[in-house]
Amino acid sequence: MKECIIKAEKLTKVYKLPGEQISAVREVDLEIFAGDFISVMGPSGSGKTTLLDSIGCLTTISAGKLTVLGNDVSHATESKLVSIRRKFISFVFQDFLLIPSLTTVENVLLPLYFARLSQDNQKAIAILKKVGLGHRLNHIPAQLSGGEKQRVAIARALIISPKLLLADEPTGNLDTKSSQEIIDIFKQLNKEQDLTIFVVTHNSKLGSQASKIIYLQDGRIVQKL
C-alpha cells in the first residue's frame, strides 16, 4: 500500500473581503499517494491555485480537514506550516520566481539554507546537470532563457528531496519547445524517482501526461479521471 501524502476531507477555503466572502475551494475530498502524478485542470477562477496553496501549506484552510504526511494541518500555526514545507514540499511557479541576485547554483541551494542543512554544492550541480543546466551553473537568472529558468526552479525544488512537488502552471510562460522539456522532466522525475507531483495547469498536453486528472469548477471537483 502506497503512503498517503495528502488527505483532504471537505477542504474549504474562503477569502474574506470587505463586504463579501469568496469560497475559492468548496468541500473538496482528495487523496494523494506517493508516486502519484496528478494534474488539476479547470477554468480560471475554479480554485486550482487555491487548492495547490492549501495542500502546499502556504495558507491555512477555512473548514474541513487537511492531513499532510500524517500531520493534521487544519488549524496549524505558521511555524508548523513552515516546518512541513521546509522538509517535505517543494514548489515550481509559473513565473519561476528565482532570486535575481543569486547564481543558478545559489538559487538551487537556497532551500537547504532555510532548512538549516549543509550547502551541498555537489548535489546542486548534479541536479542542475540532470535538468540539462550543467553549463549554466554560475549564471544569474537574467542571463537564462525562460525554459532554463524553469529548469533551475525545478532543480531548486528537488534539492531537499521533497515528498511532494507542487507546480502551478509550470509551462504557462514557456514556448512549446521549452514546455515539452519541462513536461519530459516531470515525467522522468515521476517515473524514475517515484516523485509525487501535483500540477495545476491549463496545458492539456501536460495535463494528459498525469496518471490522475482532476477537473475543478467553482471550487468543487467535478470530475476525476
Add this chain to the structure above:
Amino acid sequence: MCPRIHGVAIAVGVLVSLFGFDEGYRQGLDNDIDKLGYHLLVTAKGCPYEAATLMLKGGGGLRYMDDAVYKRIVRDPRIDKITPQLVSSVYNQEGGPQGRGAFALYMGIEKSYLELKPWSKFKSGGWFLSPDADEAIMGYEAAEVEQRSIGDKIFIPTTNKVLTVVGIFERTGTQDDGIIFVPLATAQRIFNLPGKLTDIGIKLKNIQTIAEFEEDLYNEPGIQVVSLAQVRGTIINLVASARAMANSIALIAIFIAIIGVTNTILMSVFERTREIGVMKALGASNLDVFKIIWIETILLCALGGIFGIGLAVLGSGAVEHIIRQTLPYAPAGRLVIIKSSFLMVALCSTVILGLVAGTYPALRASLMKPVEAIRAGE
C-alpha cells in the same frame, strides 16, 4: 539604494568630523595654554571673552591699565616670573597675502617675556639693542608672510613709524608666530599709550597658591585676573554654542538618514514582495526573512558608514579650513584630529542606525503571508 548610502555617508562624515573637531580643538587649546607660560594674566577690567582672546591671540581696541599696577605686583614674593605687555593691532592696506590688506599684531614686551617662554628661540638675529629702540622681532609666520629678514624696515601705517627687524623667532606652533614684538617702551611711545599696559603675564613659584594670589590681586582697582583654567573654560564656552549647533545638525542628519534608509528598505521590501513570498514557500521562517532584511540594512548602513569615514578623513583639511574662518579663536596646530576610536564609534553608530532603520521594514517583510506575497502583482 545608492542615494541612501550617500545619506548615511554624509551623516557619518559629519559625526566623525565633529568628534575630530572636538578632540582637535581641545588638544590645540590645551597646547596653546601650556605654551603661554603663564599661570595668570592680569588685564584691565572688561569682557572676560576679550581677556581670554587677548591671552591667547592678542587683540586691538582693548582696555588699558597703568603700569603702576605692574610695579606694585612685581614685588610679590610668590611670583616666579612676571612680564608686562602692551598689545596693539594695526591695519595695513598693503599687507597680508597678495597685498589684500591685513591686521598686523604688535606686542610690546620686556626681556622677562623670554623667561616666561623659554621655548622661544631666535631663528636669526637677537634681542633689541636698547629698551626703547625702534626695532622689531618677528614671529616665524609674521616674517614668512611679510617675507622679512634681519635689517628690513617695517613701516607702521597709522603711526608713520619705521622699525628695523633685529630678530626672527623660530616657529613655536602658537599664536606668537604671527606677532611682531617691539620693546615695551617703544610700543607705548609709537602707539601713544605712555605708561599703559594691556596685560601682565604671571608665573607663580607654587601653583597651589594661585587662588590666594588671585584673591589678593583683586585689591588692585580696575583690573581683572584670568587664570589658565578660566581661559580654557571661557574659550570652550565660546565655541560650545557653535558646537551645539553642529551637533544638532549631525543629529538631524542622522535622523534623516534613518528615515531615508527605512524608506528605501521599505520600498525594496515592497518591490521584492514576490521574492519574499517565494523564500517563505522554500521554507524561510518569519525570523529568517526578518534577519535577511535586517542584515541587508545593516550592511547598507555599514557601507555608507565606511564611505562617510573616508569622507571625513579625506575632507578633514577642508573642514579645518572652514572652521578656522568661522571661529573667533582657533588654536594653532591641527583643528580636526580623527582618532581610530572615533572611526570605531562611527562604524558602530552606523550598525545601530541600520538596526533601528531596518526594524520596521524587516518586520513588515517577515509578517507577509506567503500566498499573498507570491501572488502579489499577478
